[in-house]
Each structure stands twice: as C-alpha cells, then as structure tokens.
Amino acid sequence: MVSGLRADVEFHRRDFALRAGFEVAPGEVVAVLGPNGAGKSTLLSVLAGQLAADRGRVALGDAVWLDTERGINVPTHRRGVGLLAQNALLFPNLTVLENVAFGPRAAGVRRARAREIAEHWLSEVDATMLAERRPDQLSGGQAQRVALARALAADPRLLLLDEPLAALDVDAAPAMRGLLHQVLRRQDRPTVLVTHDVLDAIVLADRLLVLLDGRIVEQGPTREVLARPKDAFTARVAGLNLVPGVAVADGISFGDSTISGRTAEPLDLGEAAAAVFAPSTVAVHREHPHGSPRNAFLVRLAALEPRGDVVRVRGVVRDCSLAADVTPAAVADLDLRPDDEVWFAVKAAEVAIHPLSGGSSGT
C-alpha cells in the first residue's frame, strides 16, 4: 500500500533551528529549495531518522516513524527510506547488478528473485548494459543511474533525493534529470527532492517548498510559487526580479515612487504587495529614459555576470537587488562598470503585481 508523508518537526542546534511542517502525497514529488545552510540536509536527515528531532511527528500513512510525545523514534533501517545522494556511493567491490540486488537481498529476498528485481530496475534506468561492471568503471552519470536503480530496487516507502544532480557535469545532468523525470512519474511513493537548482524543481517537482533559515517561507505548486514569489530568495532563484512594497492604484509604492504593473488578482490598497518582472524585460540607460510608460529606477551597479548570450547586470536600489539581461554589445556601448549609477527601465506591461500576504506558513 502506498502512503503519504506527514511531517511536523523541530530540530535545534546551537545556533540553528529547523521548524517545518508539510505533507507529501503518494506519487507526489516535493522539491525543497533553499540557500546554503537553510536546513535542507538537516530536514532530510530528520525524515530518514539519522538525526533525532527535538519535537514533532513524522508518519508515513499509518506508520508513525517519530512521535516525540509518545517516545517513538523508528531507526533509519526500519523506516524503508530510499536515499539518492549527490554521490552514488556504490559498494566498490560489488558489480552493478550486485549493488542493485543488495537491497532486496538484505530484505531476505532469494538470490534469483533479487537478480530479477535488479535487472528490472537496471532496465528502468537504462543501465542494463552496465550490469557486470564495477563502480570504478562507470562515469558519474552512469553511477548515479545505478544508484537510483539501487534505491528503487529496495522498494522504499519514501524516496529522498539529496541534490542528485549536483555532482554531475553539464553533459550528464540533463540526461539524469530527464531519466529522473521519467522514473518519478511512474511511481507512486512520496518523494522529497532537495535541490539548489530551480530547474530541478520545475522539471521534477509537483510542489515546491522554500526553506530559509530553517523555516518554510513558501510552499505550493511549483509553477505558482515561482510565478509569484513572495520573498527575494525565491524570486532570485526563479530568475525574476521582485520588489516588495505596498499596493496602490495600478501598482505598488516603492520608496517615494510608484512601480506600475498589471495586477493578476484583486488587491486591497495599502496591503503588502510585490512587483515581479523578468531580467530580460529590463533595459539599461545612462540617462533617465523617456517615452512609453516605463518604470525607471536609478540603481548602483553591483556586478556584471556573463550568462550565455547575455550579460546579467545586477544593480541595487534602496536595498533591493535587481537584475537586467542585456547584450554584451550594450554593456560595451554603455561602458557599464560596477559602482556606476544607471537607470533600469521596465514597461508597466511587463510587471506583474502580486499580493504578499497570507498563504505561506510552514504548515
């Protein structure tokens, strides 16, 4: 029987506290996104039972894994958790097939049946031809495919993916991401995916949970959260600019000026709201721009970063960091350098105004 995960946990370290409450339905993939030190690995370790929470409850369907009030703390090896980490961590002395058959064998499955299970999962991850190799004869991407097969062959009740693509090179990561997408949509256990990469969340996850300083600051369907981020971290990883302010007619107030935009949903004047727009919609000028209805901000340039065909120009205005994507030719023409003061301009039609209040608690 497949069951959903319910977790509501607190974990304290000397100068860090994790407090997170969330659910993952059977077959659902929830991505946990957050900056370094946000508590993502700590959260996975608490779910897996490698770290004992100070307070809380973790249950998979009717099976209670942790309940601090009732003194329940099921050890890791009895939780039935499948973990795919950044590195494949295969047993070096076993062949690929033996690695994948290891979980079923450890669970008491007979040798011939364990071999069939391993062959099935190797085929699922497109690694049948690697069966007789040893881990040191595999590329990083191949090893990670085998590690995924090994995790699934053990028939875990919960799948935990801890930055599964982070150690792969730029060629191997897209293939592994595609494979994970295929495999995850065909299975019905709950999955928690920890990632730094918003693309993983977009491609692999049904829902996104953003963790900052040990707290869930946003959660919801991935695209919704990314389309209307409520805090600056989410906006940055979503690749969007987000300016927080207060709703006024046609936009938000920002300092002593107004940012005009389109409202996607009704807003009460005076409520907390944000202006959200893509870096590609921002034009950079040396002089205050005139003409069509534009929002213009005088920013101090912080950084210039090459990003494929464009240069991402980062500027700061009133403690708010904004990005503009411009061509290398424009950077040269404008002679942009860090610390310069320039104008960022964006048409009102490109700016989406979203309410900031409500709907983002950790439960």
Ligand SMILES: Nc1ncnc2c1ncn2[C@@H]1O[C@H](COP(=O)(O)OP(=O)(O)OP(=O)(O)O)[C@@H](O)[C@H]1O
């Ligand atoms: N073994 C440890 N002992 C003490 N503090 C730790 C330990 N591991 C992590 N921390 C601290 O706990 C907090 C949460 O760390 P955690 O590794 O869970 O974050 P993370 O979101 O996974 O970060 P990263 O993306 O860098 O892996 C951080 O402040 C970190 O410095």
